[in-house]
Amino acid sequence: MKLFPFAIAATIVVAGCSSKSSNATKDSAAGAAQPAGAAASATGSSDAQLTGAGATFPAPIYQKWFADYAAKTGVKINYQPIGSGGGIRQLSEQTVDFGASDAPMTDDEMSKARGGPIQHIPTVLGAVCVTYNLSEVTKPLDLTGDVIADIFLGRITKWNDPRIAALNKAVALPNRDIVVVHRADASGTNYIFTEYLTKVSQAFSSSPGKGKEVQWPTGLGAKGNDGVTGQVKQTPGAIGYVELAYARQNKLPTAAIRNAAGQFVAPSIEAVTAAAAGVAKSLPASTDYRLSITNAPGAQTYPISSFTWILVYKNQPNADKGKKVMDFLHWALHEGETEASSLDYAPLPAQMVARLDSTLATIKVGATP
């Protein structure tokens, strides 16, 4: 009957992706997996010389970089913002020349990549802001990590809870239920936020723990930064979390959060750069840049900050493409970084760029792995 078209339409998309995990016809299956993006080989413009896929959070600045870089050098780069998880999968299957992710790859994911060892290259910094809908409150709220954790665990359920009131003595908090809004989709934002909460809350780290998607014990789920924003804006008493660039562009109220030094710091590009600067001063000797900068030391640091990474193979078998990727990364780390703050991203600290230059030099281009 006419029932079938709905079922079929829903499942064709699903079916297209399925063969990827069951058998390994990599290009076509991975392409079909993301009708909107991914199919770089099929839908990408024929003159694009490099393809990348991954995180949506840095996509605006990456797109700007690629446009500027193409204008300058003529090298066109096709980037598909399909999400960090998708970027990692596509890089692992070697359907793209580079991946991008807001969450570092796990050792397990790295061991499964087909093209051998992977290098993480930090590009810019981002942060996650806690936003809320309290029409009565005009001054930014002050919150601590463990209070945020307990709100998202469902242990603090009223806005005038003594623990929130103790942090905001100057604010008359309403006797209103807290409506928790979290991401329903897996995302790098989730990873950064939960990674921070597991560091500052024993209860949160035992359950639900950290991940791109976790089992939230309470609240409403919404898809994407825009979904969370919409839900928070529409629900009096709601609290949610979104990325810094998104919060700034939409002028959302954001909470100042107490950092490791005991200071309440509002989210800003400077405060995020400060978080990275502390880490950059004492970089470990290894070139594995999977560094966490949540709850970083320093009086000025915003505690829910993170790098975002471009992922490349350490051995680039294709000499031509490999060289183009390296040239681009070098350009991005030098010229590209200067554009970051105008698009609400924090640039890397200078010490880090110097270290990354020497790391880029170790990537083998054109050598057989």
Added chain:
Amino acid sequence: MTEIVARDAAQAAAATGVPTRPSRSWTEIGSEIGDRIYSWSITGFAAFVPILLLLIFLAVGLAAWPALRTFGFSFLTSSDWDPVAGHFGAAPAIYGTIVSSLLALLIATPLALGVAVFLSEFAPPWLRQPVAFGVDMLAAVPSVIYGLWGIFVLIPFLREFLMPFLRDTLHLGVLPLFNGPAYGSSMLAAGLILAIMCLPYISAVTREVLLAVPRSQREAAVGLGATRWEVIRDAVIPYARSGIIGGIILGLGRALGETMAVTMLIGNRHEISASLFAPGYTMASLIANEFSEATGDLHLSALMAVGFVLLLVTFLVNAIARWLVWQTAKER
């Protein structure tokens, strides 16, 4: 042409009592081959659809197998969806899909039947076309628009007015069904939006079926002294019953598979709650939300398993519908 020749030949054979084979011209042979090619090709086209369906089942089933093997029957009964720990249970999504769809039917069916009866029996001709057109247009609105409308109009309305009204003013809060805090995003919101979305399907089919009821059926009832209402209740609707059920099932199909609008309104929460005010999840929303960023092979496979279950549920519903239509048709 061929038929006439064949009939003539048969008559001739009957007349003479001797079965003669007519001499066959090249044109006849040509058209016979044409017939055969035609018959083979349409058989092929017809076979293509079930084969495609089978392949979809196979592809989804294969991809779902690792998750189904790992979790077994508990995949259908567990409410635990924890990608960090790697436990997946789809019970809340299955429950949410079925409850939101049934709720939608419960609301949409009486409305749609009312609209259809009005349009086919009562509406003056000048009103019939515009109203029918308006109802049909509801089916053409993209679901993301329904979702946006839901977020900006329906949810605030539910939260500020309908939910407090049902719970406190009518004191229905004593029932678990209408209990709990009024977030707005809820099973009720999903059911309402789905009701609006499947209403045009049910009413369009029902209207056509009612219009197809023969005049004599009505005239006979009127002749027996039935009032206008009795004509509709006792003569028209029973006659059209199997068609109406078909329309309802078509609406149910729309409701079961709807993704976008529901995702925006249901609250996306892995939990089974007795209250319609509580947020929930549906299978289609779950896949839409999590597929692009699934964190591991097992997570991906679990989502495929959800897709497989959704496919089975739609299949099952369709089979039941067929059976119902067949039963009611037989009774008549």
